[in-house]
Amino acid sequence: MKVEVEINSVQIYDNQKGEEHNKCIGEIEYYNNGAVLEFTEKNESTSLNFKITILENKVIVKRNNQDMIFDLQNKYKSTLATPYGNIEMLVNTKKMEIIKESSKIKEINLEYELELENGIKYYNIVTIKITYNINF
Secondary structure, eight states: OEEEEEEEEEEEETTEEEEEEEEEEEEEEEETTEEEEEEEEEOSSOEEEEEEEEESSOEEEEETTEEEEEOSSOOEEEEEEETTEEEEEEEEEEEEEEEEETTEEEEEEEEEEEEETTSOEEEEEEEEEEEOSOOO
16 A cells, blocks of 8 residues: 655764654555555665564564664664674664554654664664555
């Protein structure tokens, strides 16, 4: 089912805040145990392909060649690909909220800390809003 996806993200590091806002068209499919949302986020010079698996107590994000798992019970180790090489990182989910209306997912709210192998920590707040029944 086609949907409009609005992504708002805030990254906080050392009392500085960076923000990004994006809207794109995507598709969501529902299954017995959750849903899969796919979309491509286009910025000035890049395109990021997202596949987000939304389960009852876990959100799995695959973005290009990077995976992140958001789980309130467990921290998740991942690798961040940079132009200077790969960096190990730890994802520590602080808040995860999946808002539904009539069994359809309307919004995903994530707050998490990324800790890079060099000890640098970033706090992230991401809101993904999903709009149905729009004319394409």
